[in-house]
Amino acid sequence: xxxxxxxxxQILVVMxxxxxxxxxxxxxxxxxxxxxxxxSNSVMxxxxxxxxxxxxxxxxxxxxxxxxxxxxxLIRREMHHFDSAAFCAAFKLSREELRRLFQEMVLRKEYxxxxxxxxxxxxxxTDFARVQDRLDEFPGFYIQARTTxxxxxxxxxNALGYVSEISKDRLANDAGSNYKQGxxxxxxxxxxxxxxxxxxxxGVRHLYRDVKGLIKGSFKGGAxxxxxxxxxxxxxxxxxxxxxxxxxxxxxxxxxxxxxxPSTGEILxxxxxxSYDPNLLTGKxxxxxxxxxxxxxxxxxxxRPLMAQYRPGSIFKIAQAMTALQEGVITPETRIRCDRSxxxxxxxxxxxxxxxxxxxxCNPYFHGVFRRMINRGxxxxxxxxxxxxxxxxxKHIRSFGFGSPLGIDLPNEKGGLVPSPEDYDRWYTNRPWxxxxxxxLAIGExxxxxxxxxxxxxxxxxxxxxxYYTPHLVKSVGKDGKPLPQYLERxxxxxxxxxxxxxxxxxxxxxxxxxx
Numbered sequence: 001x002x003x004x005x006x007x008x009x010q011i012l013v014v015m016x017x018x019x020x021x022x023x024x025x026x027x028x029x030x031x032x033x034x035x036x037x038x039x040s041n042s043v044m045x046x047x048x049x050x051x052x053x054x055x056x057x058x059x060x061x062x063x064x065x066x067x068x069x070x071x072x073x074l075i076r077r078e079m080h081h082f083d084s085a086a087f088c089a090a091f092k093l094s095r096e097e098l099r100r101l102f103q104e105m106v107l108r109k110e111y112x113x114x115x116x117x118x119x120x121x122x123x124x125x126t127d128f129a130r131v132q133d134r135l136d137e138f139p140g141f142y143i144q145a146r147t148t149x150x151x152x153x154x155x156x157x158n159a160l161g162y163v164s165e166i167s168k169d170r171l172a173n174d175a176g177s178n179y180k181q182g183x184x185x186x187x188x189x190x191x192x193x194x195x196x197x198x199x200x201x202x203g204v205r206h207l208y209r210d211v212k213g214l215i216k217g218s219f220k221g222g223a224x225x226x227x228x229x230x231x232x233x234x235x236x237x238x239x240x241x242x243x244x245x246x247x248x249x250x251x252x253x254x255x256x257x258x259x260x261x262p263s264t265g266e267i268l269x270x271x272x273x274x275s276y277d278p279n280l281l282t283g284k285x286x287x288x289x290x291x292x293x294x295x296x297x298x299x300x301x302x303x304r305p306l307m308a309q310y311r312p313g314s315i316f317k318i319a320q321a322m323t324a325l326q327e328g329v330i331t332p333e334t335r336i337r338c339d340r341s342x343x344x345x346x347x348x349x350x351x352x353x354x355x356x357x358x359x360x361x362c363n364p365y366f367h368g369v370f371r372r373m374i375n376r377g378x379x380x381x382x383x384x385x386x387x388x389x390x391x392x393x394x395k396h397i398r399s400f401g402f403g404s405p406l407g408i409d410l411p412n413e414k415g416g417l418v419p420s421p422e423d424y425d426r427w428y429t430n431r432p433w434x435x436x437x438x439x440x441l442a443i444g445e446x447x448x449x450x451x452x453x454x455x456x457x458x459x460x461x462x463x464x465x466x467x468y469y470t471p472h473l474v475k476s477v478g479k480d481g482k483p484l485p486q487y488l489e490r491x492x493x494x495x496x497x498x499x500x501x502x503x504x505x506x507x508x509x510x511x512x513x514x515x516x
Contacts, residue, residue: 042208043206043207043208043219044075044116044206044207045116045204045205045206045207046116046144046204046205046206046207047144047202047203047204048202048203048204048205048227048228049145049146049147049202049228050199050200050201050202050203050228050229050230050231051066051147051200051228051230051231052066052147052149052163052184052198052199052200052230052231053194053197053198053199053200053230053231053232053233053234054066054233054234055160055190055233055234055236056233056234056235056236057235057236057238057239057240057243058235058236058237058238058239058266058268058475059239059240060235061152061240062152063151063152063153063156063160063236063238063240064149064150064151064152064160064191065149065150065152066147066148066149066150067147067148067149067150068125068145068146068147068148069121069122069123069145069146069147069148069283070122070123070125070127070128070143070144070145070146071118071119071120071121071122071123071143071144071146071182072091072118072119072120072121072123072141072142072143072144073116073117073118073119073141073142073143073144074105074116074117074119074140074141075113075114075115075116075117075140076105076112076113076114076117076140077113077114077140078139078140079138079139079140079141080139080140081139082138082139083137083138084098086137086138087138090130090131090134090137090138091120091127091131092127101119101120105117105118105119108181108182109168109171109181110180110181110182116142116144118144118182119141121182121284122148122283122284123143124284128143148163148184148282148283149162149163149191149282150279150282151277151278151279151282153240153244154277154278154279155240155243155244155247155275155278156238156240156243156270156278157189157272157275157276157277157278157300158188158189158270158272158275158301158302158303158304158305159189159190159238159267159270159272159303159410159473160189160190160191160278161186161187161188161189161190161191161192161193161410162186162187162188162189162191162278162281162282163184163185163186163187163191163282164184164185164187164281164286164290165181165182165183165184165185166179166181166182166183166184166185168181170185178202185199186198186199188301188303188411188412189303189410189411190234190236190409190410190473190474192411193409193410193411194234194409194474194477197231197232197234197477197478198231198232198234199231200228200229200230200231201228201229202228203225203226203227203228203229204224204225204226205218205222205225206218206219206220206222206224206225207219232477232478233477233478233479234474234476234477235474235475235476235477235481236267236473236474236475237261237264237266237267237268237472237473237474237475238267238268238269238270238473239268239269242259242268242269243268243269243270243271245269246259246269246271247271247273247275249271250271250273250274251273252274253273253274254273254274254298254304255273255304256271256272256273256304256305256308256452257269257270257271257305258270258271258305258452258453258455258456259456260456260457260459260460260471261460262460262461262463262464262468263464264469264475264483264487265460265468265469265470265471265472265487266471266472266473266475267408267471267472267473270305270453270473271305272302272303272304272305273304274296274298274299274300275300276293276296276300276301280292280293281293303410303412304452305451305452305453305456306408306410306412306413306414306451306452306453307412307413307414307451308414308451308452309414309416309417309449309450309451310449310450310451310452311444311445311446311448311449311450312444312448312450312455313443313444313445314361314443314444315444315455315458315459316443316444316448316450317357317358317361317366317442317443317444318358318458318462318503318506318507319396319397319400319402319458320366320369320370320373320442321354321357321358321366321369321502321503322396322493322495322499322500322503323373323393323396323397323495324369324370324372324373325354325495325496325499325502326396326494326495326496326499327373327376327392327396329369329372329373329376330354330369330372331354332353332354332355332502333353333354334353334354335351335352335353336351336352336357336362336364336365336368336369337350337351337364338350338351338352338362338364338365339364340364342364342367343363343364343367343439343442343443344363345362345363345364346361347360347361347362347515349362352365354502354506355502355505355506355509358502358503358506358507358509358510359506359509359510359513359515360515361510361515363442363443366442366443367439367442367443369442370393370435370439370441370442371435371439371442373389373392373393374386374389374390374393374435374438375389375435376388376389382434382435383432383433383434385434386433386434386435386438387421389435390419390420390421390424390438391420391421394418394419394420394421395494396493396494396495397418398418399492399493399494399495400457400458400461400493401454401457401458401461401468401491402416402418402450402454402458403415403416403417403418404416406453406454406457406470406471407470408453408470408471408472408473409472409473409474410473413451413453414451415451416448416449416450416451416454417447417448417449418448419438419441419446419447419448423447424437424438427447453471456471457471461493462500462503462504462507463504465497465500465501465504466492466493466495466496466497466500467490467491467492467493468490468491469487469488469489469490469491470486470487470489470491472484472487475487
């Protein structure tokens with residue numbers, strides 16, 4: 001019996017102990033939960049927006065920087081005894097504008113009565129100075145500081161691009177990118193292409209508030225805060241003085257100027273005309289100004305150096321010459337009569353060698369060169385012979401960077417067109433074609449299309465005697481100043497370097513003889 005009682009007592013002791021442990025655990029958890037609830041009611045999370053990276057020219061001159069911007073946020077649950085008349089007076093709003101702001105706030109995707117929501121954005125410095133000491137009169141409202149972009153010069157707009165609030169469509173498509181509605185994002189130019197490097201990372205501050213909702217300082221000494229991380233600075237290859245000179249030359253004109261350093265591929269100037277002041281697309285009046293700029297019939301937002309596509313014209317004759325030399329159908333001494341009954345020409349020349357033909361831009365000469373390139377007797381069938389010749393020609397021409405995007409560090413680059421046999425098959429459906437159908441390609445006309453950046457890159461390729469680096473605007477990211485590795489690779493043409501001397505000599509003759 002004693003043994004049985006002892007076992008019962010032991011079991012009871014264990015059970016009582018377990019009950020007490022469970023009770024203590026529940027009390028502790030409940031207390032922690034109550035503490036969390038108390039903290040959540042007295043703690044406000046404030047986003048700390050990072051400084052976006054700065055952008056410099058090749059000589060260290062600041063091109064793009066940040067200026068302060070102040071947004072008014074509202075926690076709807078905490079708004080009480082709201083004096084709308086006083087608020088309108090403080091912020092210089094009409095009652096209709098105030099009503100619209102409340103309606104827009106409620107429609108925002110991130111809207112919650114419990115959390116801060118953007119109410120009024122982009123206060124001017126004057127407005128901020130006027131209202132910052134009056135916000136205590138309006139419980140639930142507070143100022144969120146952030147930055148917006150500013151541009152040192154009214155230049156380089158299409159290359160630098162602009163920053164604006166992320167769209168709802170972009171937000172939906174980039175669900176995993178850590179953007180939120182109201183965040184700013186690069187929309188074009190360098191700002192868009194280098195968005196990941198420039199944007200930085202948001203931080204969060206936890207602020208303690210009293211029963212009236214007034215901020216009393218950092219919560220628990222900032223133990224739960226995370227610091228924002230600024231974006232990385234960019235150094236471009238742009239020479240801002242050269243850029244401004246190019247813009248002066250194109251003032252009130254439509255066109256492009258591109259200057260490339262052949263030894264690196266760095267773009268020294270990228271001028272698109274007409275242009276606009278990039279400061280128009282920043283700050284409070286972005287929406288109004290964007291409508292004006294985007295509706296301008298002169299298309300200042302159209303980045304002509306990259307997006308416009310033209311027939312290259314006479315500069316293409318140099319590529320024709322290099323291709324023909326490589327295939328052995330001519331030599332530098334080859335003379336072809338300037339027969340203007342075949343194709344029109346200009347100037348007093350009659351029977352040129354290759355240097356003279358380039359110097360005087362002789363159309364019949366390059367018509368003859370192109371015929372020799374296309375019809376080389378690779379087949380007795382003239383249609384098949386033209387097809388084989390054009391395929392070889394296409395391979396060489398594309399090696400100069402024509403016919404596809406070069407890979408410049410800007411969005412929306414066009415690749416132009418170097419016609420292939422397959423293209424003519426498609427255009428001449430169920431009909432054969434031969435040299436007589438395509439001879440206009442000889443002088444850079446016909447179906448040839450190139451972007452201005454490709455023509456500048458071609459000139460750099462000739463200067464390098466047969467290779468080029470991918471043209472690029474940004475030469476380094478961050479503090480180390482090292483060139484970006486993707487722009488260190490040489491892209492070689494299919495042309496032997498020895499053939500470029502005649503082209504370089506002839507191009508110098510063009511300048512000296514003023515025949516361009």
